[in-house]
Amino acid sequence: MLDLMVIKGCDPDIVTYSILINGYCKAKRVDEGMRLFRKMSIIGVVADTVTYNTLIQGFCQSGQLDVAKELFQEMVSEGVHPNIKTYGILLDGLCDNGELEEALEILDKMHKTKTELDIGIYNIIIHGMCNASKIDDAWDLFRSLTIKRVKPDFKTYNIMIGGLCKKGSLSEADALFRKMKEDGYEPDDRTYNTLIRAHLRGCDLATSAKFIEEMKSCGYRSIDP
Secondary structure (H helix, E strand, O other): OHHHHHHOOOOOOHHHHHHHHHHHHHOOOHHHHHHHHHHHHHOOOOOOHHHHHHHHHHHHHOOOHHHHHHHHHHHHHOOOOOOHHHHHHHHHHHHHOOOHHHHHHHHHHHHHOOOOOOHHHHHHHHHHHHHOOOHHHHHHHHHHOOOOOOOOOHHHHHHHHHHHHHHOOHHHHHHHHHHHHHOOOOOOHHHHHHHHHHHHHOOOHHHHHHHHHHHHHOOOOOOOO
16 A cells, blocks of 8 residues: 555555554554554654554554563654553553552653543552552552542442452441442443352342342342352
């Protein structure tokens, strides 16, 4: 396609390259996308935030986290400003690969530069903390959201309820479940399954039965096998 454009006298611009690179990354051919990115740079087409985001996400998803981190640093050094999506992609990649401490360092830098953070960023960090069995840290961060003037969403509640159940803090999980409903978020089958299984593990059959009945009244037939 690029060769055809050149033959017809059309100079590919950053939009053209971004579309092609995105296609490579979606097809899980991120290395080819990177080669096209380098070719683009050689001929003087300046990369934008969207192009960097696409490649960083592609490398994170392909398990090449080190390359993603190097590309992020290159982005900054080239004067291309990361946006909230860039940070979300990188933080998600770090947390998914067990590099929570590095993710927290980046979060701290974002706070210091007064970057406006949305609930999506906090969901990634809270989820990473829960996966790393740092439930108390996740709970502290969750409770600080009000001070930060960030409202938890449906995903936040589900993540935190799961973390509290994982820790065995069932009274707090139950209270958060009620708060979730008070805030206007209807629990789904995953929320109920998490609570039911946690109470069954704790031999609290009465509470498990209560949640099962409530789950059925909401249209969910049974817990997952």
